[in-house]
Amino acid sequence: MAHFPKPEEGSWTEHFKIDTGPVSYADSISPEFYERERDAVFRRTWLNVGRVEQLPRKGSYFTKELDAARASVVVVRGTDGEVRAFHNVCRHRGNKLVWDDYPSEETKGNCRQFTCKYHAWRYDLDGKLAFVQQESEFFDIDKSKYGLMQVRAEVWEGFIFVNLDPDNTTPLKDYLGKFAQGIEGYPFDKLTQVHKYRAEIGSNWKLFIDAFAEFYHAPILHGGQYEAGEAAKIKKYGYEALSYDIDGPHSMVSSWGGIAPPKEKAMVKPIERVLRSGLFGPWDAPDIGMTTEQLPSAINPTRSDVWGMDTFVFFPNFMLLVWRPNWVLTYHYWPTSYNTHIFEGTCYFVPPENGFQRLQQELAAVTFKEYGLQDGNTLEATQTMLERRTVDEFPLCDQEILLRHLHSSTQNFVREYEQKNSKTPAG
Amino acid sequence: MGNVFPAGFEALEPFADWAVQGEKARYAKRVSSTMEELQAFYDVAYPLLQKNTEYMEKLSLEGIGEEDKRLLWAFCALVTVAFPVEAWGQPRVPDSGPSSIDAIIEPAV
Ligand code: FES
Ligand SMILES: [Fe+2]
Numbered sequence A: 001m002a003h004f005p006k007p008e009e010g011s012w013t014e015h016f017k018i019d020t021g022p023v024s025y026a027d028s029i030s031p032e033f034y035e036r037e038r039d040a041v042f043r044r045t046w047l048n049v050g051r052v053e054q055l056p057r058k059g060s061y062f063t064k065e066l067d068a069a070r071a072s073v074v075v076v077r078g079t080d081g082e083v084r085a086f087h088n089v090c091r092h093r094g095n096k097l098v099w100d101d102y103p104s105e106e107t108k109g110n111c112r113q114f115t116c117k118y119h120a121w122r123y124d125l126d127g128k129l130a131f132v133q134q135e136s137e138f139f140d141i142d143k144s145k146y147g148l149m150q151v152r153a154e155v156w157e158g159f160i161f162v163n164l165d166p167d168n169t170t171p172l173k174d175y176l177g178k179f180a181q182g183i184e185g186y187p188f189d190k191l192t193q194v195h196k197y198r199a200e201i202g203s204n205w206k207l208f209i210d211a212f213a214e215f216y217h218a219p220i221l222h223g224g225q226y227e228a229g230e231a232a233k234i235k236k237y238g239y240e241a242l243s244y245d246i247d248g249p250h251s252m253v254s255s256w257g258g259i260a261p262p263k264e265k266a267m268v269k270p271i272e273r274v275l276r277s278g279l280f281g282p283w284d285a286p287d288i289g290m291t292t293e294q295l296p297s298a299i300n301p302t303r304s305d306v307w308g309m310d311t312f313v314f315f316p317n318f319m320l321l322v323w324r325p326n327w328v329l330t331y332h333y334w335p336t337s338y339n340t341h342i343f344e345g346t347c348y349f350v351p352p353e354n355g356f357q358r359l360q361q362e363l364a365a366v367t368f369k370e371y372g373l374q375d376g377n378t379l380e381a382t383q384t385m386l387e388r389r390t391v392d393e394f395p396l397c398d399q400e401i402l403l404r405h406l407h408s409s410t411q412n413f414v415r416e417y418e419q420k421n422s423k424t425p426a427g
Numbered sequence B: 001m002g003n004v005f006p007a008g009f010e011a012l013e014p015f016a017d018w019a020v021q022g023e024k025a026r027y028a029k030r031v032s033s034t035m036e037e038l039q040a041f042y043d044v045a046y047p048l049l050q051k052n053t054e055y056m057e058k059l060s061l062e063g064i065g066e067e068d069k070r071l072l073w074a075f076c077a078l079v080t081v082a083f084p085v086e087a088w089g090q091p092r093v094p095d096s097g098p099s100s101i102d103a104i105i106e107p108a109v
Helices: A032-044 A174-184 A207-213 A228-237 A270-276 A356-386 A396-420 B010-018 B023-031 B034-049 B053-058 B067-087
Strands: A047-051 A060-066 A071-077 A083-087 A109-112 A113-115 A122-124 A129-131 A150-156 A158-164 A195-200 A243-247 A250-256 A307-314 A320-325 A327-337 A340-349 B102-105
Touching: A032 A083, A032 A327, A032 A396, A047 A071, A071 A158, A071 A270, A083 A174, A113 A340, A129 B067, A150 A174, A158 A356, A174 A243, A174 A250, A174 A307, A195 B067, A207 A396, A243 A327, A243 A396, A250 A340, A250 A396, A270 B034, A270 B067, A307 A396, A307 B102, A327 A356, A356 A396, A356 B053, A356 B067, B010 B023, B010 B034, B023 B067, B023 B102, B034 B067
Parallel strands: none
Antiparallel strands: A047 A158, A060 A071, A060 A109, A071 A083, A083 A150, A113 A122, A122 A129, A150 A158, A195 A340, A195 B102, A243 A250, A250 A307, A307 A320, A320 A327, A327 A340
16 A cells, blocks of 8 residues: 555665664663763764854853753853853852753853852853952962863754764764755744743653654554544555655655645644644745745655655754745754653744734644644653563564664664773774 | 723633633643633634634734734634644543643744
């Protein structure tokens, strides 16, 4: 019952030379593996921490908690307009430099200098130490040696990334590879209407990516979101992607358009009918200065007329979804332990021109949230049962290729990092 | 005291408590309501939205008045309430247990 063609090898998984055997998920239930992952993955790779719109002016800043990398960073736009990132730690006695009432909560704002709450050391927007309280009491302190610890920060298409590895010299664009190159030119800067959600999830971070890197579960887990007759039809039809692609540790899946707009209005819920919107976003796409056909080449790579959306997984924890009706959704998964993480989902729309468009966007955002609640809670059940280790081998189908790739990429990163840094010489 | 909502939306007045700013607050109200309460609000708000899509299309968000703002919030609440009424048959998402996803950044209006 194939709906879309597959590569010559007969499957996507074999085409990309990915193993087809059962997987164990030992990488998602082991505290010990999590510690290795923190060093090999989260302290070495480029992590997306936000967008340039969050830093509208000189002196605009925000903090980001990167627990998995054992870091908190402050990202700031300097007086020269450049985006910089620093470890959020004061050089005097190690207090957390930028925070509001609760040190563990992220914050944002605008300032000319960062002032430590403890003894008022001050740092300028470039991280230079500008003021030491009772400087004469110190022992010939050389202020130029005590600036904030800088973290590499680079911007791709308005997305700000940091890399905590001082020895990593790979430029962001090289790291992001061919998908990022093929997305360049998409007018992200026009999508400034933001709805952002956050959840604490009781599962390993990779298991939630698994849930969003395949749509094979949608007709089942989310079946209740469709009209009853429609749900049965969709279940029978199953799910197949238009195409999959792999580039280094990154991957993507291109999907057909589903029900936006539906062939018959009876297919969708009354609220979708009246608002002409739903999971796929408002059915009428706003003007973003390019037609669907003109979208950059990595988007709708098969140039299918039934294309609906693409999901890009940028390793390790940043996902970008581009929807046909000209809006974007991003997902981030921030590990807090081997079996917990913070999930963030952010919807970006062209600012609505009227009350009706505002409601259309509300429906799209809220629909995403209702789905997410079903996914998030299911994952806690998965995590617990995996941890029991009653079953330790799980088969995966061809529509689950991105999951296999994520887990094996993570294991490769850990293995390679440990080999490179092993104290015992080879042989 | 004047009306909560603009002229033409008087039927919504008994449901003025649904004109809540923010998805997080609207969701909290949804899950602390009974299905009867959700259904009663839906039964009045849905036909009103259906009849007034043109009004909403003409409603500029720039310099939006208080009454229109509350109307928009009430219809946003309708969006939130539509899930239990049209799909779930219960205020909470089925199988969502204790989990929550909270709005942390939202449009000003
Ligand atoms: S720890 Fe920051 S000024 Fe003392
Ligand atoms: Fe899902």
